[in-house]
Amino acid sequence: MAHFLRDQQITNVSITEDNLTQLSSLFAERASTLNALLAGEDVADKRAFLTYIIRFDNKGYRVFSIDDLLKYFRQAKAIERILLTIETAESLRSNRAIGTLMELRLDEKDPNSSFLTVTSDDRDWVDASFAAVQETLIKYRNRNRWVRTAWTTFGVQLVGVTLGFILSLWVAAKIAPKLVIEHAFVFAFLFVLLIFSNTWTYLNQLVLRLLNIAFPNIKFFRRDKERLHWLLQAIVGGIVGAAVLYAIVQAAGFLLELLATLVSKNA
Numbered sequence: 001m002a003h004f005l006r007d008q009q010i011t012n013v014s015i016t017e018d019n020l021t022q023l024s025s026l027f028a029e030r031a032s033t034l035n036a037l038l039a040g041e042d043v044a045d046k047r048a049f050l051t052y053i054i055r056f057d058n059k060g061y062r063v064f065s066i067d068d069l070l071k072y073f074r075q076a077k078a079i080e081r082i083l084l085t086i087e088t089a090e091s092l093r094s095n096r097a098i099g100t101l102m103e104l105r106l107d108e109k110d111p112n113s114s115f116l117t118v119t120s121d122d123r124d125w126v127d128a129s130f131a132a133v134q135e136t137l138i139k140y141r142n143r144n145r146w147v148r149t150a151w152t153t154f155g156v157q158l159v160g161v162t163l164g165f166i167l168s169l170w171v172a173a174k175i176a177p178k179l180v181i182e183h184a185f186v187f188a189f190l191f192v193l194l195i196f197s198n199t200w201t202y203l204n205q206l207v208l209r210l211l212n213i214a215f216p217n218i219k220f221f222r223r224d225k226e227r228l229h230w231l232l233q234a235i236v237g238g239i240v241g242a243a244v245l246y247a248i249v250q251a252a253g254f255l256l257e258l259l260a261t262l263v264s265k266n267a
Contacts (some may be wrong), residue, residue, distance in 0.1 A: 004120060007116060008116050009112070009115055011145065012143075013140045020070065027102070030132065046089075047088060054069055083106070084104045086101070087099070087102075102119075105117075106220075116137075118130045148212075164196040176189075
């Protein structure tokens, strides 16, 4: 790596065609600024150039103009990732061990691999470039950050466990009278709860995966191609909301019945 490096993970951003054009203009300006600093030097290895990578529909392309990038952006059925990269021959030859590099990776499939990386021997250029991209990306922030939190994971787990407990009680009450063993209700309840607890391990991951699809970390938006995504968001949000409401109502009802039983026994 060069002497100076700054990087940051990119989270909760929606990217449109206009956003890509703005980012491309910013990257082109930073490349021109870097090249202007090389006047009078041997610039064969240090001259910066801008490239783009887009992967969609299980294929990828490297292009050298924003027009070509947008052409693929419009025709894609499903975009996986887009990279905007400023690099030099020195960086390429050394496999990025030395030289200048500025790269913005936006990955819709892998929420943990979207990063902004800037490295160079020119500290001022690194700081200015990093700050410029940061300020631009802030404008593209979406509301998915309200869903993509540790509290959501906790909420899904809490609702799932609550529903599992209520379901176990209901099923045990149905099958206990048919069992000819002592403590039939307790046996049926523990059996159903054990089955649910093992099943919930997989269901929990499925619910979180659906939430990640409906509310992605990075989302590429294109005109007339995102209606299905909005529908998925509405369906997932509705199901989760209904499950939470049902769990609260059932839990409250169960607690009230329990309290009423205790009061009547004490009386």
